[in-house]
Amino acid sequence: MNKFSPLLQQLIDALRILPGVGPKSAQRIALQLLERNRTGAMQLAKALAVAMEKVGHCQQCRTFCETDLCAICSDPRRSDSQSLCIVASSSDQFAIEQTGQFKGRYFVLQGQLSPLDGIGPAELGLDLLQKQLGTGSVQEVILATNPTVEGDATAYYIAEQCKKYQVNVSRIAHGVPVGGDLEYVDGTTLSHAFSGRKPI
Amino acid sequence: MNKFSPLLQQLIDALRILPGVGPKSAQRIALQLLERNRTGAMQLAKALAVAMEKVGHCQQCRTFCETDLCAICSDPRRSDSQSLCIVASSSDQFAIEQTGQFKGRYFVLQGQLSPLDGIGPAELGLDLLQKQLGTGSVQEVILATNPTVEGDATAYYIAEQCKKYQVNVSRIAHGVPVGGDLEYVDGTTLSHAFSGRKPI
Numbered sequence: 001m002n003k004f005s006p007l008l009q010q011l012i013d014a015l016r017i018l019p020g021v022g023p024k025s026a027q028r029i030a031l032q033l034l035e036r037n038r039t040g041a042m043q044l045a046k047a048l049a050v051a052m053e054k055v056g057h058c059q060q061c062r063t064f065c066e067t068d069l070c071a072i073c074s075d076p077r078r079s080d081s082q083s084l085c086i087v088a089s090s091s092d093q094f095a096i097e098q099t100g101q102f103k104g105r106y107f108v109l110q111g112q113l114s115p116l117d118g119i120g121p122a123e124l125g126l127d128l129l130q131k132q133l134g135t136g137s138v139q140e141v142i143l144a145t146n147p148t149v150e151g152d153a154t155a156y157y158i159a160e161q162c163k164k165y166q167v168n169v170s171r172i173a174h175g176v177p178v179g180g181d182l183e184y185v186d187g188t189t190l191s192h193a194f195s196g197r198k199p200i
Numbered sequence: 201m202n203k204f205s206p207l208l209q210q211l212i213d214a215l216r217i218l219p220g221v222g223p224k225s226a227q228r229i230a231l232q233l234l235e236r237n238r239t240g241a242m243q244l245a246k247a248l249a250v251a252m253e254k255v256g257h258c259q260q261c262r263t264f265c266e267t268d269l270c271a272i273c274s275d276p277r278r279s280d281s282q283s284l285c286i287v288a289s290s291s292d293q294f295a296i297e298q299t300g301q302f303k304g305r306y307f308v309l310q311g312q313l314s315p316l317d318g319i320g321p322a323e324l325g326l327d328l329l330q331k332q333l334g335t336g337s338v339q340e341v342i343l344a345t346n347p348t349v350e351g352d353a354t355a356y357y358i359a360e361q362c363k364k365y366q367v368n369v370s371r372i373a374h375g376v377p378v379g380g381d382l383e384y385v386d387g388t389t390l391s392h393a394f395s396g397r398k399p400i
Contacts, residue, residue: 004294005265007251014247017240018218019232030251031291032219034264035310038252040217045252047214048245051207051230052238064234065205091231094204110235 008034060132062125063090063108072106081105082139084132086158088112088146096144104140107132112150113157124154126161133165143171208234260332262325263290263308272306281305282339284332286358288312288346296344304340307332312350313357324354326361333365343371 015026033041058070083104109124145151162169175193203209215226233241258270283304309324345351362369375393
């Protein structure tokens with residue numbers, strides 16, 4: 001016996017697609033589900049199949065949703081907002097929503113500019129963004145891409161494009177995280193924090 | 201928006217049944233599958249559903265398999281063997297099979313005695329084991345349960361039962377692992393290694 005029974009081995013192989021799951025973990029997960037939680041695993045199978053089949057992108061903001069417009073884009077209190085926050089992923093959008101701070105609309109790039117990986121403006125839906133800017137309904141664009149090389153490049157690229165449409169463009173602040181310890185903050189963040197200092 | 205779209209949120213909740221997956225990881229896995237690997241996720245959904253529905257236990261050795269008898273129990277070169285190795289789980293059986301050392305049959309307990317968790321002799325299929333010992337086809341029993349309190353208790357319980365049937369009972373050796381460093385081996389293991397010393 002070099003392998004488990006065919007169906008069990010198929011399950012173990014299929015589990016390898018999960019991020020961070022190697023051969024040993026896949027085996028452990030498969031056996032644990034079979035031993036202890038067959039009902040839960042059946043539910044997971046259904047949820048996976050339905051989500052992969054039905055969940056697409058919002059036609060306006062490109063976040064993941066199974067309807068034409070997502071909950072935010074179809075909410076009249078928010079869809080009329082003139083602020084548009086641009087984020088790299090649905091999880092970034094979710095993190096911002098959790099703060100309750102921002103009450104405008106979003107545009108989800110579903111990635112960041114990365115020419116080496118073949119991700120250009122078309123893959124990020126920037127044509128759709130331009131159309132929305134062209135209608136004049138957006139007065140303010142807030143760039144909330146990640147503070148990484150790709151995130152910076154994406155932010156500058158979009159900022160350049162926004163110039164044509166006379167909208168206010170800003171980027172979220174970089175600095176020392178609240179509750180963080182200055183001693184353990186890296187140099188680049190610290191110099192961002194200095195250059196972005198504000199009068200009290 | 202406190203949540204993702206209903207189907208996506210259902211997927212995130214369903215992923216929580218996987219061992220070691222919390223809310224954040226579940227979210228990351230769901231979004232990553234939607235973004236990058238819908239085909240793989242569909243395959244995983246199918247493999248999960250099929251395995252949970254079809255995979256049962258071998259009627260002879262209780263390991264996981266979808267047929268009445270597993271590959272080992274239905275292999276004539278092994279099913280006639282008079283050696284029976286008793287292990288706690290299918291993954292332990294798999295680990296022993298990987299060594300290629302043992303050519304006999306197995307009996308998989310699918311657990312270890314643990315009265316506090318409601319796991320007694322019946323849950324481990326010890327009645328089935330007794331029947332097999334009663335037929336006289338087993339000459340040697342090798343106890344390969346884990347070297348833990350529960351594993352020890354299970355091994356001693358089964359060894360007591362075997363006494364009635366005049367079979368040779370042995371337990372796998374405990375000692376210093378090969379390639380290990382004496383300095384870092386715990387005291388109990390080291391004393392096991394001393395008491396189990398062999399003449400060269």
